[in-house]
Amino acid sequence: MSDHHAELHDAWTGPAERGETAPREETVAAALETAGGDGVDAAEPAASGGPAPGAGSGVTPADAADAARLVSFGLQPKLLPARDAEYAELLRRYREDSSFARLADAVATGFGLVVLEVSPRAGMAVTAGEDSVFAVRMGDYARRAATDSADRFLHGLAHLAVAALAFPRPEDLADDGYIGRITVNGVDAFVRQACRRLAERAEEEGANTDPSTDAPGLEAAWRIYARRSSTGATKDARRLAGSTTGIIAKAVAFLADSGFLQRTGDDAGGAYRTTARYQLQVRDMAGHAALAELLELGVVPVGDGSATLVAPPDGDDLELTADAGLPFHA
Amino acid sequence: MTSPASTDAVPPQLSAGPRPALGPAADEGLARRLRALACTAPLHDLDARKANLAGEYSVYAMAEVALAAIDLVTLNMDFDTGADHEQIVSRLLPRVAAQAPARPADEHERVARWVLENLINVGSVDRGFRAVYGTFGPDGVYTRRDYDFKLVEEVPGHDGSVYLRTTDEAVNVLVGALDTDVTSAQIAAEVKLEVLISRGRLADAQLAAEQARYRTVQYAETLRRTLEATRRNVRAVDWLNAVPDLIDEALAHVADRYRHENAILTNIRKARDEAETGSDPKTAEHKRRAAELVDIVKDCIRRHTQLQSRLLEAGPLFRAEQDRQAFARPAAHTGLDLYGQLLAPLLPLPVERATRVTDAFFARGTGLRTPTSVRVGDLVDLLLTPPAERAHLGAEMPEPDLIATPDDSRFSEEQLASAKELLDLEHDAPRRLSGLLAEARRRDPDLPYLVALLAVHAASPPVGTAYRQGEERLLFAVDDGTPLDDPEFGGADLIVGTARLDAAGMAADRTEAA
Numbered sequence: 001m002s003d004h005h006a007e008l009h010d011a012w013t014g015p016a017e018r019g020e021t022a023p024r025e026e027t028v029a030a031a032l033e034t035a036g037g038d039g040v041d042a043a044e045p046a047a048s049g050g051p052a053p054g055a056g057s058g059v060t061p062a063d064a065a066d067a068a069r070l071v072s073f074g075l076q077p078k079l080l081p082a083r084d085a086e087y088a089e090l091l092r093r094y095r096e097d098s099s100f101a102r103l104a105d106a107v108a109t110g111f112g113l114v115v116l117e118v119s120p121r122a123g124m125a126v127t128a129g130e131d132s133v134f135a136v137r138m139g140d141y142a143r144r145a146a147t148d149s150a151d152r153f154l155h156g157l158a159h160l161a162v163a164a165l166a167f168p169r170p171e172d173l174a175d176d177g178y179i180g181r182i183t184v185n186g187v188d189a190f191v192r193q194a195c196r197r198l199a200e201r202a203e204e205e206g207a208n209t210d211p212s213t214d215a216p217g218l219e220a221a222w223r224i225y226a227r228r229s230s231t232g233a234t235k236d237a238r239r240l241a242g243s244t245t246g247i248i249a250k251a252v253a254f255l256a257d258s259g260f261l262q263r264t265g266d267d268a269g270g271a272y273r274t275t276a277r278y279q280l281q282v283r284d285m286a287g288h289a290a291l292a293e294l295l296e297l298g299v300v301p302v303g304d305g306s307a308t309l310v311a312p313p314d315g316d317d318l319e320l321t322a323d324a325g326l327p328f329h330a
Numbered sequence: 331m332t333s334p335a336s337t338d339a340v341p342p343q344l345s346a347g348p349r350p351a352l353g354p355a356a357d358e359g360l361a362r363r364l365r366a367l368a369c370t371a372p373l374h375d376l377d378a379r380k381a382n383l384a385g386e387y388s389v390y391a392m393a394e395v396a397l398a399a400i401d402l403v404t405l406n407m408d409f410d411t412g413a414d415h416e417q418i419v420s421r422l423l424p425r426v427a428a429q430a431p432a433r434p435a436d437e438h439e440r441v442a443r444w445v446l447e448n449l450i451n452v453g454s455v456d457r458g459f460r461a462v463y464g465t466f467g468p469d470g471v472y473t474r475r476d477y478d479f480k481l482v483e484e485v486p487g488h489d490g491s492v493y494l495r496t497t498d499e500a501v502n503v504l505v506g507a508l509d510t511d512v513t514s515a516q517i518a519a520e521v522k523l524e525v526l527i528s529r530g531r532l533a534d535a536q537l538a539a540e541q542a543r544y545r546t547v548q549y550a551e552t553l554r555r556t557l558e559a560t561r562r563n564v565r566a567v568d569w570l571n572a573v574p575d576l577i578d579e580a581l582a583h584v585a586d587r588y589r590h591e592n593a594i595l596t597n598i599r600k601a602r603d604e605a606e607t608g609s610d611p612k613t614a615e616h617k618r619r620a621a622e623l624v625d626i627v628k629d630c631i632r633r634h635t636q637l638q639s640r641l642l643e644a645g646p647l648f649r650a651e652q653d654r655q656a657f658a659r660p661a662a663h664t665g666l667d668l669y670g671q672l673l674a675p676l677l678p679l680p681v682e683r684a685t686r687v688t689d690a691f692f693a694r695g696t697g698l699r700t701p702t703s704v705r706v707g708d709l710v711d712l713l714l715t716p717p718a719e720r721a722h723l724g725a726e727m728p729e730p731d732l733i734a735t736p737d738d739s740r741f742s743e744e745q746l747a748s749a750k751e752l753l754d755l756e757h758d759a760p761r762r763l764s765g766l767l768a769e770a771r772r773r774d775p776d777l778p779y780l781v782a783l784l785a786v787h788a789a790s791p792p793v794g795t796a797y798r799q800g801e802e803r804l805l806f807a808v809d810d811g812t813p814l815d816d817p818e819f820g821g822a823d824l825i826v827g828t829a830r831l832d833a834a835g836m837a838a839d840r841t842e843a844a
Binding site: 023049063075076077081113115127128130131132133134135136138141142149150152153155157159160161163164167168169172173179185187193194198203210211212213214216217219220221223224225227230231232233242243245251254255259260266269270274277280283285286287288289290291292293294297 | 361413450452455456457458462463464471474475476477478480481484486487490492542553587665666668669670671672673674675676677678679680681682684685686687688689690691692693697698699700701
């Protein structure tokens, strides 16, 4: 233990001398002091019970290094605590030692990260804040999306649709034990059916949904998706990148890379299952951010939290189900 | 088409004059017809554009090939997948070849592919077509609108390959007037068919049967979508009444159609078999058409059976899903309804506004990426590293561990050579087997067995093989009834001889046959 700490001391003073990271560490240290001050009472039992260095008295650079190490584990989303003893130990310390927890939180905040959950199942689940260097930008994600508004929308929609199909019911999103399963073709078919239903509804109402040539931005969103071909043959037998299954496949591959999905097979364009991190990300970050945006547009009637996917009223259902292929009543 | 009317504000004194259009209601019908017209445009376009192709292609009727292609794709659309791209091309070839028999086969294939690719419209990112037309809104303002449609679309199959399907637009262009109740239209078509058969008008009957099959395909497609969707979320479906009713109705429908089509099948078979007078060409034509009709109705029955098995699977699937979803422990708190509260309200929005929502979801839903930072030292190394050789031949094969099998041949090579030498007879001097055996016995006591074996084989000489390989000599043996007198062998004393074969003549025959 002492050797370990000595090494970390070096690591601690090393970068600080370069001056580049020093201000950030000062903020961390400042945060620690307030954290330590607040956390004294709470940390007292832990300090008496176990070897929690620095509890109550102040924080050593070694603690800060451990906290940063925990955050660095959190930055590797595919790493499972169950597979790494050091990760598991730091997690245990986070949960038992509240001052250490505050320290780790402060390190994460300093890096522009948001801590979603710290638990044995999800690990140190952190995600990037909006302006963080760790944030994913649409332009980096897909080059065409930067210039083409239709592609930009489709890439965003693909991520939303993957989440919607991974957690089809509100209960699924709320239930920590739930594991969603999706396939690429399944997501595509799902969105396509939703679009088809809207097309039929528009037709029933006799509305002309063809957009004005002068104002393509006013075209209904579902038409963009319905228009894009779902797949296409290419010369080298790869998936057509601009097709909707290509866009969805890109989204799920990216999410798998983020440790949000795990590939389970090649059926139907690629089968995946969700991880605890993805559930947290969708539940605590993405879902509410998107909902807030939608509310700002003044579109969504504010729900009372109950399910909107309810059984259809009597008499309305049969023809609708038979024709629309989508038994949802939004 | 008329020129677009001005959208400028009209001076008031002129507004009393004739309006450019009768209003939105009349315009709606016009828009519908314009859209229908647009669906045929890609076909005309093919004939217009064939002049631009490198080569003399004006002899081909491209629109005809295109309609045939749409026909083929529609008929090959299976319950699960669509039509195979290569299969469609190969089935188009006879028609293309018939249009220009003198042209080379690879040109025919190029034409078939060109037509099919243009029906998919491979060149555009949407792989579809767009037509522009204009309408007057309720406020009298003229607006140009984009109408997007597809004729043949590519869909993913279960095995990851790409299949072709005709769209509703294409089916409507092809068959026309499909905008009616599927069930009743089918019943009407079948009644018509029965009447036509009873009057012996089989040509019309075939047309009607083919149309019935188009409708069968469309009906199966509708049900496939329904089942796929209901499989997804059991809760939103009225399990108590609606779904069982739906399945019952569909099953009853299948049973009804099955009975009906079997009756038709029996009738046509009777028509086919009773039209037995082979001399009359007209009756022969009737017979052929009846046979085709039998195939079509058989295909209809096959599709109904497929539909039925899918319907029978639906019940257990619903029960399993209900167990999983409805009887689970209720969650402590409700979460966000991603579909109902986000996706569903989002899709009808204008894309400009919807993008704001998807952007927000994307920004916070993708998690994090650790930015890669490059050290100059690594970069230099990276740039100077020669690219890794890509293995063209795949992984190296392990050296197979071979075990030498012991030579357990009954006869040695020398014995075989000796026996061959013995049997190498002049073509005009056949010998008795007994003499050959005696001579062999003098050379080697074991040799007679080999000679006898070869002689017996020669009793049924491999003439076909010798013919194909162009051999000049063939060993043969004939039994003339003389018994063999030998201490070791019994049977007939064969006459063994060599026949000379006409190698040159056989070679000529072979090339002729090929």
